[in-house]
Amino acid sequence: MSDQDRILAHLKSYQDDMVKLLEVFTNTDSPSTDKSLMDAFAKLVAREWEGLDAKVTILEQDTYGNHVKVEVGSGDETILLLCHMDTVWDAGETQKRPFRVEDGKAYGPGVYDMKAGIVQAFFAVKTLKDLGLLPEKKIVVLHNSEEEIGSPSSRPIIEEEAKKASAVLVLEPTALGGSLKTWRKGVGGFTVSIKGRASHAGADYEKGVSAITEAAHQMLRLHGLTDLEAGTTVNVGVVSAGTRTNVVAENATLGVDLRIKTMDAANTIIPEILGLKPVHPEITLEVKGELNRPPMERTEGNVRLFELAQKIGREMGIEVTESGSGGGSDGNFTSALGIPTLDGLGAVGDGAHALTEHIIVSSLPERAAIVAGLLLKI
Structure with missing residues (x-):
C-alpha cells in the first residue's frame, strides 16, 4: 500500500471523529466582530492542537479576536497553512440552527466557510504524525479571527509567516464541484x-x-x-x-x-x-x-501546486479540477508576495454565507488526505 493510500485509509477511519469535532466547532459562535466569543473559540482550537504536542501560541489582539499559531515539526523548509476561525453569523445563530447531518451532508453556521477546513488541517497533520510520515520540514498553521472583515490585524502576521514559507495552503472551501483555486480576484x-x-x-x-x-x-x-x-x-x-x-x-x-x-x-x-x-x-x-x-494571480508557482494536488488526488481515484474565484481570501496576500499558494483545499459543499450552507461529509477525509499528501510531497 502506498503512503498516500495509507493516509486516505487512516483519515477515513477518523471520519466520525472529524464530524464530532466539526459539530463542536460549528456549534460554537465565532462572529468576526465579537472579541469575547472569538477568543473563546480560539482557546477551543488551541486546545485541540495542544493535544498533538504541537507548539501553540495565542497571538493576543487588542481590538479583534486573538489568533492561533501552531508549529509542528522542524526543518529548513516551512509550509504555511491558513485557516480562519470567524464566520459571518451573529451570536446566537448556532442556537437557532445547530449542526446537523442529513443525507450525507452536514449543515450549520460556518460549517463550510470554514470550520470544516480547520478540522481537515488538524486531522491531516495528526494522520501524518500517527503514521510516522511527518516530513522533515516545519509546518505552521495560522488561524486568524477576522478574515471575513478583511483581516485587518492578521494581514501583517500572515505576510510575515508567508515570507518564511516555500508554499502556502489555504483551507478555504473548494469551489463548486470541488475545484481548487489557483487565482482569486x-x-x-x-x-x-x-x-x-x-x-x-x-x-x-x-x-x-x-x-x-x-x-x-x-x-x-x-x-x-x-x-x-x-x-x-x-x-x-x-x-x-x-x-x-x-x-x-x-x-x-x-x-x-x-x-x-x-x-x-x-x-x-x-x-x-x-x-x-x-x-x-x-x-x-x-x-x-x-x-x-491584492489579486491572487494565476502564477506558475500556484499552478505547480495545483498540478501536484491533482496528481495526489488521482493516486486516490479523486479527480481534482482547477478554478478561481471572484472573492478574496488570505491567500491573496501570500500569492501577491510571490509565494506559491493553493486555495480551496477545505470542504466540498456549497452555500457559504447562506442558510443552505453545507458540506459533503464523505469529502472530509478525502480532502484532508490531499492536504496531507501536499505536506508530504512539496
Missing part, C-alpha cells in the same frame, strides 16, 4: 461623498444643486469601468442620499466594490476611481478607499 472598497446645496423642491427648486443627480452621473461612470472580458467589475452596492421628497438633496454617498484579476488592472482602474470629478461645477466630491486584497 483582488478586492477594493471605496466611498464617494457628494455634497450639493439643499433647497425647497417646489418654491426654490432652481436654487438647489442635487447631490442625487450628481450621484446618478457618478454611478454610470463607475459602472462604465466594468470590463467583464478582463475580469474587472465595479459595483455601486450602497447608495445613501436625501432626506425628504420635497427637498433637493444636499448629500449623497456611494459605496463602491471593485474586483480585479491583475495588479495591472488595479493600477489602471484605481486612479480613475480616486480621480472622479464632479459633473456639476457647484458639487463637491470626495473619494476615499483602497485595494484591500
Whole structure:
C-alpha cells in the first residue's frame, strides 16, 4: 500500500471523529466582530492542537479576536497553512440552527466557510504524525479571527509567516464541484461623498444643486469601468442620499466594490476611481478607499501546486479540477508576495454565507488526505 493510500485509509477511519469535532466547532459562535466569543473559540482550537504536542501560541489582539499559531515539526523548509476561525453569523445563530447531518451532508453556521477546513488541517497533520510520515520540514498553521472583515490585524502576521514559507495552503472551501483555486480576484472598497446645496423642491427648486443627480452621473461612470472580458467589475452596492421628497438633496454617498484579476488592472482602474470629478461645477466630491486584497494571480508557482494536488488526488481515484474565484481570501496576500499558494483545499459543499450552507461529509477525509499528501510531497 502506498503512503498516500495509507493516509486516505487512516483519515477515513477518523471520519466520525472529524464530524464530532466539526459539530463542536460549528456549534460554537465565532462572529468576526465579537472579541469575547472569538477568543473563546480560539482557546477551543488551541486546545485541540495542544493535544498533538504541537507548539501553540495565542497571538493576543487588542481590538479583534486573538489568533492561533501552531508549529509542528522542524526543518529548513516551512509550509504555511491558513485557516480562519470567524464566520459571518451573529451570536446566537448556532442556537437557532445547530449542526446537523442529513443525507450525507452536514449543515450549520460556518460549517463550510470554514470550520470544516480547520478540522481537515488538524486531522491531516495528526494522520501524518500517527503514521510516522511527518516530513522533515516545519509546518505552521495560522488561524486568524477576522478574515471575513478583511483581516485587518492578521494581514501583517500572515505576510510575515508567508515570507518564511516555500508554499502556502489555504483551507478555504473548494469551489463548486470541488475545484481548487489557483487565482482569486483582488478586492477594493471605496466611498464617494457628494455634497450639493439643499433647497425647497417646489418654491426654490432652481436654487438647489442635487447631490442625487450628481450621484446618478457618478454611478454610470463607475459602472462604465466594468470590463467583464478582463475580469474587472465595479459595483455601486450602497447608495445613501436625501432626506425628504420635497427637498433637493444636499448629500449623497456611494459605496463602491471593485474586483480585479491583475495588479495591472488595479493600477489602471484605481486612479480613475480616486480621480472622479464632479459633473456639476457647484458639487463637491470626495473619494476615499483602497485595494484591500491584492489579486491572487494565476502564477506558475500556484499552478505547480495545483498540478501536484491533482496528481495526489488521482493516486486516490479523486479527480481534482482547477478554478478561481471572484472573492478574496488570505491567500491573496501570500500569492501577491510571490509565494506559491493553493486555495480551496477545505470542504466540498456549497452555500457559504447562506442558510443552505453545507458540506459533503464523505469529502472530509478525502480532502484532508490531499492536504496531507501536499505536506508530504512539496
